[in-house]
Amino acid sequence: MKILCDRQNLQDAFSVVGGIPPQKTPKPIVQNVLLRAADDRIVFFATDFELSARVTLDSVKVLRPGEVLLPAKETSALLRELSEPTLALESEEHRCKIESGSGSFVLVGDDPNEFPAEPTFDGTRTFKVPSAVFLEMVRRTSFAAAREETRYAINGLLLDYDAGNLRLVGTDGRRLALTSAEIEGGDEPARAVVPIRTLHSLLKAVGDDGDQDLEITLGNSQIAFSLGDVEMISQLLENRFPAYEQVIPKVADSTIEVDRSLLEKNLRRVAVLSSGDVRMVRFEFKSSSLELSAESSGVGRADLSMDASVDGNGGKISFNPDYLLDALKVSDLETIRIDMTDDATPARFSLGENYTYVLMPISGS
């Protein structure tokens, strides 16, 4: 194999797949990325058996077709460091030589014939959504999904489609983020739980450029995302998402409106003094104000008051400030709405068009 190509293009394409090879694996061969060159285009392919991605790069000069495996970590690092506009890649045995003009680098890969084949995909049900819309939906919900492995059942986001409406839901059992959008996808309902890792890889791979449609195809146990030159196929998680609709409060004793960016700023300030065994900030809604306070024994105490329009009796409720900041950060509203009942009932935050966040308070404070 021998090719000539633009360094920036090569680096961009490589970064789509470069994050997929696992750091630790019983099968070290998948720590490589497969490069296949033919017909004046190259294809990169990487997999960790659960998630695989391929990206096609045109506008390459293929002098000699062929395949080679590139060690993902070293190749990524090397491409970042090179600055010459054009690179020449040439393979010999299981090595690949990269010439930049100022230097030559030999990367030792492995036998491409031993590399896992691209997965077969069984899906037929296709949805179309502008990529920027979908990526924003992922950003609005993914932070709320469980990180610890113990809650594997909700270690992903729920895609819940019904009659032209796609919902994305993330929860770790203490908070829940829900957002929705109108999309193309037919009449029949569909549900799938997508690993959070897959969606993070998608965010990294496709970036935020433009109104191109992202094509999402659902299979029985797989999901595929396709956008331009990029295609990702992922295993789905077991469809055991909790009954999320039940925990979204339908009624509340008080409805409060506050300035979002001011709340975010003030919450950060008060949260400085909330370190302890449990991170906690107390909210007290009075008739026209919100009093925030936090205390850390032996460290100090913070009290802060801000304007709020309170409809109802208000009251006291405590939250983990980090959980709320996560959501306030991705909200783009000027004024947000909070529906709360008491310190033992989940509070509901309306953070944007079709964007709801439910947060369980800290009790016993």
Next chain:
Amino acid sequence: MAEHRTILHADLDAFYAAVEQRDDPRLRGRPVVVGGMGRRGVVSTASYEARRFGVRSAMPGSEARRRCPDAVFVSPRMEVYLREAQVVREVFESLTPLVEPLSLDEAFLDVTGSAALFGDGPAIAARLRAEVLERTGLTVSVGVAANKFVAKVASDLRKPDALVVVPAGTEAAFLAPLGVERLWGAGPVTVDRLRALGLATVGELADFPAQLLAARIGERAARHLQCLARGEDDRPVVPDREAKSISRETTFERDLRDDEACHRVLLELAESVGRRLRRAGKRSASVRLKVRFPPFRTVTRQAAVDPPTDDDLQIAALARRLLGQVRSSRQPVRLLGVGAAELIDGDVPRQGSLFGEDAPAVDPRRARLTQAVDDLRERFGDGVIRRGG
């Protein structure tokens, strides 16, 4: 540093029943049974008057009624007992910071360092008994010895309202005439085996050839029991509030291969750790697993728990998952240990959960069940109840 330690074992006499007799003069001098009401209730405490009729803790209420038809049965008033226990605990802690509570009515105190303040062991024990009596009206039996095991045997010897002192150096002589069932770790099976060897008293056991004993009951058990029989026990008094972590481990006489058996052991260890967490009023944010593969390769793993837990099943599930990460199926193990670290106070505010099933420890029914099991085990020992299946 003193040549030997001074350890007190203090044990309230028929605690719950004594509180009832204190609060209701009509009950004084009469057989009183706390608990054992209802169709399936078991006795939680019997007064000494009732014990004379053979009424014992853990006995079904119906059996207690049969043995002692004149007994007065009263419902437990846990909140009162807890309040009294708190007062007693304050007395203990006014004498030494090294207090290791075993249950509501029982604790070890290491008073070695308190001699300059309060006098020698017997003096401190007398003071403890007087103060508990003055502040609560309850009597407490105390054993004074150079280690935990002998102190515990001593406190039990002449109950109720007794003070038994075993001077350092006289432990073996003190223990010699007692029955082997007094030895900590000698369950019914072991006791039967010892009797079969003609060993009825601790003294006979202490003098028995070690090798012969080991051949009969295993080397580890033999060494352990003979140490105790000679009155040797170097376990420290561990105050709960100083605990940075709580752990339990067990070494197998024969390497364990069976996966199910490993899981069973992890569950038992987790139950023990969970119970000590609850007793200390703590929750753990980090569960640890220790495994020794034969011959000597020891591996430890830990997993974060958020929110922190004191739930046996959750600890066991994590330990099991960690074991799966380091051990392949049927791989032999020599030792298993489960620990809880990063302890926080159990009564600090808690992050609530949106879904019930997400937070097993928060399920009030399970928490109540766990509490009930704890109570039983505190009173009657670990063997009294086991998880099914």
